Amino acid sequence: MEVWIKYKCENCGRRFQVCEVPGDELEEPGCVECGGTDHEQLPDQLRRGDAVIMIGCGEAEEHSGKTWYCRTDEFYHGAGKYQEGIVFLEGYSGSFKTRFLQKIEE
Ligand SMILES: [Zn+2]
Numbered sequence: 152m153e154v155w156i157k158y159k160c161e162n163c164g165r166r167f168q169v170c171e172v173p174g175d176e177l178e179e180p181g182c183v184e185c186g187g188t189d190h191e192q193l194p195d196q197l198r199r200g201d202a203v204i205m206i207g208c209g210e211a212e213e214h215s216g217k218t219w220y221c222r223t224d225e226f227y228h229g230a231g232k233y234q235e236g237i238v239f240l241e242g243y244s245g246s247f248k249t250r251f252l253q254k255i256e257e
Pocket residue numbers: 160161162163164165182183184185186187
């Protein structure tokens with residue numbers, strides 16, 4: 152089973168995911184935006200029912216301080232380096248990119 156590991160680039164702030172297949176050699180993941188290899192690892196995939204806040208996007212300013220709840224588990228959309236983690240949120244129409252969400256403890 153493949154495992155998705157999320158990173159945040161320390162150079163440009165871009166969040167990205169790298170697929171790790173057990174048994175395969177993992178290449179040093181580079182940022183999809185700037186190619187930088189300095190990054191911090193972010194927590195695991197979001198799960199249904201997780202509480203999150205929006206960060207680093209237009210909606211985050213609009214909904215500042217609002218807690219959202221995941222309506223689905225996080226899933227992945229797109230291919231290769233354009234792959235994005237996506238989740239649906241309670242009360243929000245359409246999907247939301249998880250790199251603009253931060254899980255919070257309640
Ligand atoms: Zn970067």
